[in-house]
Amino acid sequence: MSPAAGAHVPLLPEKKHQRSKSPSVSGAVFNVSTSIIGAGIMSIPATLKVLGVIPALLLIVIIAVLADISVDFLMRFTNSGESTTYAGVMRESFGPFGSVITQLCVIITNLGCLIMYLIIIGDVCSGNQREETVHLGVLQEWFGIHWWNSREFAILFTVVVVMLPLVLFRRVESLSFSSAIAVLLALVFVGISSVMAIVSIVQGKTQTPRLVPHLDQRTTFFDLFTAVPVIVTAFTFHFNVHPIGFELAKPSDMTKAVRISLLLCAALYSTIGLFGYLLFGESIASDILVNFDRSSDSAMGSLLNDVVRLSYALHLMLVFPLLNFSLRANIDEFLFPMKPLLASDTKRFVSLTLVLLLFSYLAAIAFPNIWYLLNFLGSTTAVCLAFIFPGAIALRDVHGISTTGDRIKAMTMVILAVVSSAIAISTNVYDMFGSKS
Numbered sequence: 001m002s003p004a005a006g007a008h009v010p011l012l013p014e015k016k017h018q019r020s021k022s023p024s025v026s027g028a029v030f031n032v033s034t035s036i037i038g039a040g041i042m043s044i045p046a047t048l049k050v051l052g053v054i055p056a057l058l059l060i061v062i063i064a065v066l067a068d069i070s071v072d073f074l075m076r077f078t079n080s081g082e083s084t085t086y087a088g089v090m091r092e093s094f095g096p097f098g099s100v101i102t103q104l105c106v107i108i109t110n111l112g113c114l115i116m117y118l119i120i121i122g123d124v125c126s127g128n129q130r131e132e133t134v135h136l137g138v139l140q141e142w143f144g145i146h147w148w149n150s151r152e153f154a155i156l157f158t159v160v161v162v163m164l165p166l167v168l169f170r171r172v173e174s175l176s177f178s179s180a181i182a183v184l185l186a187l188v189f190v191g192i193s194s195v196m197a198i199v200s201i202v203q204g205k206t207q208t209p210r211l212v213p214h215l216d217q218r219t220t221f222f223d224l225f226t227a228v229p230v231i232v233t234a235f236t237f238h239f240n241v242h243p244i245g246f247e248l249a250k251p252s253d254m255t256k257a258v259r260i261s262l263l264l265c266a267a268l269y270s271t272i273g274l275f276g277y278l279l280f281g282e283s284i285a286s287d288i289l290v291n292f293d294r295s296s297d298s299a300m301g302s303l304l305n306d307v308v309r310l311s312y313a314l315h316l317m318l319v320f321p322l323l324n325f326s327l328r329a330n331i332d333e334f335l336f337p338m339k340p341l342l343a344s345d346t347k348r349f350v351s352l353t354l355v356l357l358l359f360s361y362l363a364a365i366a367f368p369n370i371w372y373l374l375n376f377l378g379s380t381t382a383v384c385l386a387f388i389f390p391g392a393i394a395l396r397d398v399h400g401i402s403t404t405g406d407r408i409k410a411m412t413m414v415i416l417a418v419v420s421s422a423i424a425i426s427t428n429v430y431d432m433f434g435s436k437s
Contacts, residue, residue: 391413
């Protein structure tokens with residue numbers, strides 16, 4: 001069976017329209033929302049510092065709307081064809097090359113995100129050292145520095161005890177309960193951060209935020225584009241559209257779930273961005289969790305700081321299996337296109353799962369910072385999956401279903417994505433190498 005048929009994705013039925021008892025829309029909302037809310041939310045407040053409050057919040061809304069349009073393109077062309085995977089839809093439009101490039105983008109994006117999740121979990125539990133500043137983790141603050149709460153051991157314990165049992169599930173619907181808990185933990189994180197910011201406002205401890213970007217000799221107009229990839233990455237969930245969508249009874253259910261999730265996540269991003277910026281001002285770090293390791297002047301303040309950090313670390317532990325699922329499926333389809341269903345081959349399923357966990361763990365130990373990963377993914381593979389590929393599918397229109405409005409939306413989306421990513425990549429490269437010369 002060809003890769004376009006999507007038979008190697010373990011959670012899909014053998015035929016597109018032969019579905020067993022379908023999960024609820026609410027379960028899909030939790031799974032989609034959990035796929036969206038990942039490491040990107042940690043850097044959203046820093047984008048407000050770079051762009052200013054008004055442009056950043058406007059950009060969050062624009063990218064959420066574009067994400068809704070791109071998912072609509074994907075689902076419509078999927079249901080008009082014979083494919084049940086993202087790579088399969090691209091194969092129908094652009095041949096084998098389209099399928100392969102999509103699989104590679106999903107693999108790079110998801111693997112990068114999983115590594116980022118483990119880095120953040122390590123930061124929360126065991127801290128890190130950036131330049132001359134040492135940040136202690138929650139476990140080190142509570143118990144002192146020991147071998148068992150070192151970064152390497154804390155991440156290893158999390159991978160084996162928490163993540164391994166979850167990634168062994170073979171249906172994405174089985175993760176709906178853990179996804180619901182993950183969304184709740186994200187709400188706890190945002191809620192506590194907002195309350196802390198409001199208290200600081202009442203006490204007069206906050207600085208007036210910049211409503212528009214401030215350009216000077218250190219910050220140019222092109223530097224503003226480096227914030228765009230962060231928000232793009234924060235809204236990239238398209239690799240899980242097909243696994244989640246084809247477990248629902250009707251395509252309209254997935255459309256409804258996506259729109260509810262995008263509305264929820266845009267509200268969460270806007271809230272944490274605004275209140276996080278108000279809480280820490282110009283000292284906001286690229287990863288806001290780093291700001292919460294500061295000593296507080298009260299026991300309650302210290303407790304809230306720890307709850308904020310731990311709630312989001314737990315959230316990422318529960319997001320990990322969702323991204324690992326689509327990563328594993330695409331790697332298996334890429335490497336073993338003629339093999340039987342991955343879910344039916346226990347040896348291959350378990351072996352691939354363990355290899356991915358081991359690689360993610362080793363990479364998280366080797367790489368200390370998430371900002372560079374976010375910028376790279378958001379400027380390359382993530383923007384392709386979220387906007388360029390769906391727009392290209394609508395413009396190619398192999399099924400003859402695109403309207404004039406669809407083509408205008410698709411062309412606009414592709415042009416904006418390509419131009420902004422090119423500027424962001426060029427600016428980042430210049431900042432890394434040009435400023436040193």
